[in-house]
Amino acid sequence: MDNKSELLNEYDAIVVGTGISGGWAAKELCENGLKTLVLERGRMVKHIEDYPTANMDPWDFPNGNVATKEVKERKPKQHRTGYVTRPETEHFFVDDMKHPYNEDRRFDWIRGYHVGGRSLMWGRQSYRLSDIDFEANLKEGIAVDWPVRYKDIEPWYDKVEEFIGVSGENLGLKQLPDQKLLKPMNLNCVEEELKTKIAESFDDGRLLTIGRTAHITEGSKPGLGRSTCQYRNRCARGCPFGAYFSSNSSTLPVAEATGNMTLRPNSIVHEIIYDDTTKKATGVKVIDAETKEVFEFKAKVIFLCASAIASAAILLQSKSERFPNGLGNDSGELGHNIMDHHFHVGARAKAEGFEDKINKGRRANGLYIPRFRNLGGITDVKEFKRGYGYQGGATRSDISELVAELKYGPKLKEEILKPGEWNVNLLGFGETLPDHKNRMYLDYNKLDEWGLPTVTFDADFGENELAMRKDMREQAVKMLEAAGFKDVEGYDLAEKRAMGLGIHEMGTARMGHDPKTSVLNKYNQIHACTNVYVTDGAFMTSAACHNPSLGYMAFTARAANHAAEQLKKNNT
Amino acid sequence: MKRRDALKNLGLATGFFVATPTIVSLLQSCTSDVKTWVPEFLSQDQGIALTKIADIILPKTEGLPSATELNVPQFIDKYMNEVLDAEDQAKYKNAFSNLITMLKPNSEESIEKVTIEDYKVLLDKHMLVKDEIDEEREANLESLELTKSEFLNGLKWMTINAYLTTEQIGENVLVYDPVPSQYYCGDLQELTGGKSYSL
Numbered sequence: 001m002d003n004k005s006e007l008l009n010e011y012d013a014i015v016v017g018t019g020i021s022g023g024w025a026a027k028e029l030c031e032n033g034l035k036t037l038v039l040e041r042g043r044m045v046k047h048i049e050d051y052p053t054a055n056m057d058p059w060d061f062p063n064g065n066v067a068t069k070e071v072k073e074r075k076p077k078q079h080r081t082g083y084v085t086r087p088e089t090e091h092f093f094v095d096d097m098k099h100p101y102n103e104d105r106r107f108d109w110i111r112g113y114h115v116g117g118r119s120l121m122w123g124r125q126s127y128r129l130s131d132i133d134f135e136a137n138l139k140e141g142i143a144v145d146w147p148v149r150y151k152d153i154e155p156w157y158d159k160v161e162e163f164i165g166v167s168g169e170n171l172g173l174k175q176l177p178d179q180k181l182l183k184p185m186n187l188n189c190v191e192e193e194l195k196t197k198i199a200e201s202f203d204d205g206r207l208l209t210i211g212r213t214a215h216i217t218e219g220s221k222p223g224l225g226r227s228t229c230q231y232r233n234r235c236a237r238g239c240p241f242g243a244y245f246s247s248n249s250s251t252l253p254v255a256e257a258t259g260n261m262t263l264r265p266n267s268i269v270h271e272i273i274y275d276d277t278t279k280k281a282t283g284v285k286v287i288d289a290e291t292k293e294v295f296e297f298k299a300k301v302i303f304l305c306a307s308a309i310a311s312a313a314i315l316l317q318s319k320s321e322r323f324p325n326g327l328g329n330d331s332g333e334l335g336h337n338i339m340d341h342h343f344h345v346g347a348r349a350k351a352e353g354f355e356d357k358i359n360k361g362r363r364a365n366g367l368y369i370p371r372f373r374n375l376g377g378i379t380d381v382k383e384f385k386r387g388y389g390y391q392g393g394a395t396r397s398d399i400s401e402l403v404a405e406l407k408y409g410p411k412l413k414e415e416i417l418k419p420g421e422w423n424v425n426l427l428g429f430g431e432t433l434p435d436h437k438n439r440m441y442l443d444y445n446k447l448d449e450w451g452l453p454t455v456t457f458d459a460d461f462g463e464n465e466l467a468m469r470k471d472m473r474e475q476a477v478k479m480l481e482a483a484g485f486k487d488v489e490g491y492d493l494a495e496k497r498a499m500g501l502g503i504h505e506m507g508t509a510r511m512g513h514d515p516k517t518s519v520l521n522k523y524n525q526i527h528a529c530t531n532v533y534v535t536d537g538a539f540m541t542s543a544a545c546h547n548p549s550l551g552y553m554a555f556t557a558r559a560a561n562h563a564a565e566q567l568k569k570n571n572t
Numbered sequence: 573m574k575r576r577d578a579l580k581n582l583g584l585a586t587g588f589f590v591a592t593p594t595i596v597s598l599l600q601s602c603t604s605d606v607k608t609w610v611p612e613f614l615s616q617d618q619g620i621a622l623t624k625i626a627d628i629i630l631p632k633t634e635g636l637p638s639a640t641e642l643n644v645p646q647f648i649d650k651y652m653n654e655v656l657d658a659e660d661q662a663k664y665k666n667a668f669s670n671l672i673t674m675l676k677p678n679s680e681e682s683i684e685k686v687t688i689e690d691y692k693v694l695l696d697k698h699m700l701v702k703d704e705i706d707e708e709r710e711a712n713l714e715s716l717e718l719t720k721s722e723f724l725n726g727l728k729w730m731t732i733n734a735y736l737t738t739e740q741i742g743e744n745v746l747v748y749d750p751v752p753s754q755y756y757c758g759d760l761q762e763l764t765g766g767k768s769y770s771l
Contacts, residue, residue: 055750057743057750057770058737058770059737059738059739063647063650063651063655064651064737066651066655068654068655069654069657069658072657185755186756190757192757230751230752230753231753231754232750232751232752232771355760356759356760356761357758357759357760358757358759358760358769359756359758360749360752360756360758360763361749361752361753361754361755361756362755398736398768398769399732399736399768403732404701405701407695407696407728408630408631408692408695409631410631412629413630413631413633416630416732416735416736417745417746417767417768418767418768419760419764419767
């Protein structure tokens with residue numbers, strides 16, 4: 001992905017961002033024969049070569065794999081996750097001092113500025129939206145209707161899954177459509193027990209399955225030598241086996257192989273240039289992150305894939321006579337309706353009777369209990385709308401509980417080498433309703449080192465989410481009790497109940513039928529400026545209750561092919 | 573020479589490694605000698621006290637090195653310097669200084685005169701484990717300072733974690749499985765002989 005070709009002033013297409021969405025836009029546009037400039041604000045990260053910690057063991061880090069004081073001081077907001085600042089991955093997360101943002105209400109904006117974006121460090125859980133999700137807003141009179149239904153996007157999900165590789169088990173559920181899946185990973189013995197007991201104990205259709213995750217479990221996939229998962233559980237460091245999907249291992253190399261891609265890292269896009277005579281965008285304004293030189297690049301079509309918050313920020317900065325409040329912001333919805341998933345609520349327990357068992361391998365995946373609320377009939381509840389799923393699983397502790405009972409000496413030393421109890425965790429992931437009051441906006445009084453306005457967040461979870469959390473906790477307790485586990489304990493961690501912490505920012509430029517109430521049309525185009533497509537989390541009209549990235553890929557692939565068709569039509 | 577290279581040169585980097593006295597002294601000679609070690613975070617006396625306590629917590633046993641043979645005190649000292657935030661650093665500094673006062677009420681005395689038995693008496697009395705009540709905490713629930721028991725248990729866990737985070741224990745004592753290539757639930761004895769994995 002070296003930038004060997006000379007930079008031109010004009011391209012067929014520009015893609016802003018190289019993460020989950022940007023990589024897919026680049027691949028599809030390039031495969032359609034469009035000369036495509038891909039702009040990334042961060043540094044270059046090459047597959048394998050730039051994964052410095054991929055093969056490091058705990059003793060290879062000076063303090064073990066623990067965040068240092070210095071990193072915590074530089075990255076206090078990233079550190080709110082509690083894990084991304086560890087030396088294994090901290091180099092893939094932004095320096096909060098260099099990239100500040102503001103909070104009217106707390107918002108954890110966790111992100112990485114480099115080629116590949118968060119596709120390198122993502123959670124990889126991959127589920128499809130269903131018509132239950134697409135129809136929910138309309139049925140309930142919440143926000144606006146999705147202008148898309150499952151049949152529109154289904155073939156694109158097929159295409160994406162066949163290309164990236166997703167493993168898991170199809171269940172034929174209306175709330176969780178079947179997918180093109182590779183063979184599932186295994187549940188462990190404690191999870192199997194829980195699965196059996198849940199099936200026996202509940203009559204509302206709830207069930208337990210293995211997570212569907214973007215890991216290759218058989219064969220290989222296109223890209224840079226992508227092969228099967230080795231169960232090392234070091235994914236977020238970058239995978240030398242290319243076993244999980246990332247832009248770096250998959251879409252970007254395929255885009256590059258077409259000969260149509262020019263990738264320019266260190267390129268901060270801050271504005272889309274709009275031409276009032278043609279009613280189209282003509283290009284983008286860029287600042288070089290290192291040299292601070294400024295550039296303009298032109299293109300016939302522009303894909304904003306910078307992530308929900310950053311794409312909205314670029315549009316808000318793109319002011320013109322026609323769009324004084326930001327490009328495409330006729331509705332006043334740009335930057336509003338921020339959603340994330342709420343989690344850190346559920347239950348944990350200990351499982352007895354499995355002391356003679358242990359796992360071989362470290363599975364970077366967990367169990368999944370698909371949504372079982374508000375699907376009609378006995379599943380309906382009046383306390384809240386929508387639903388939630390559970391992730392989690394059973395793991396055996398690395399250290400015997402006897403260690404806590406011993407003070408010192410040879411007996412203690414023996415015990416520290418033995419495994420401890422089996423712990424089970426059901427971690428709820430709940431849908432967040434779109435709410436106009438949840439927003440981000442720009443602060444022109446606080447500029448960053450490139451002279452650009454900083455983002456201010458003003459968002460939080462609402463009553464529906466809080467009501468849902470009670471049920472998420474209660475039902476997790478009930479399922480663990482039904483399994484006969486010990487010390488079952490529900491939890492709802494107030495300090496982790498923060499917007500953004502799910503790292504699923506969505507909704508800042510939502511899709512809709514009506515330009516008066518939405519920013520994008522059904523093909524992810526800005527209603528009043530159709531050669532700009534926004535295909536990252538910004539387009540989400542509602543959040544559903546599962547990890548959203550797979551949907552970004554499918555919508556991006558569909559939008560990119562739509563753009564290519566439009567260009568071909570216009571040229572003939 | 574780095575410990576890793578030393579182990580490789582000795583042909584010990586793979587397979588189960590039983591540390592014989594000769595090998596241990598070899599390893600010690602090319603890492604920091606306790607007597608010449610200058611702590612980064614702790615005072616000299618505190619470093620000596622930590623060394624003694626670490627070796628009481630994890631003494632040398634048949635086939636397994638002691639904490640100091642694996643440079644655990646050096647790891648802890650560096651960890652306190654580089655990982656703990658300023659608030660926790662202050663708590664530990666204070667607790668260490670109280671520890672030294674308890675060990676040798678007369679500040680003129682040498683820390684070297686404190687015997688292993690003296691340390692053990694202190695640990696027996698103040699390091700409270702499961703089901704023992706920390707009266708110092710009960711008497712002052714709001715205090716931000718570490719109680720003696722919290723401090724000593726902190727040292728215990730740091731010692732254990734540092735010990736388990738060494739290459740020697742990780743690769744040669746615990747079960748080291750860097751590329752498992754599969755995942756399943758199996759028999760503990762068959763898979764690990766009853767031990768934990770290091771990764």
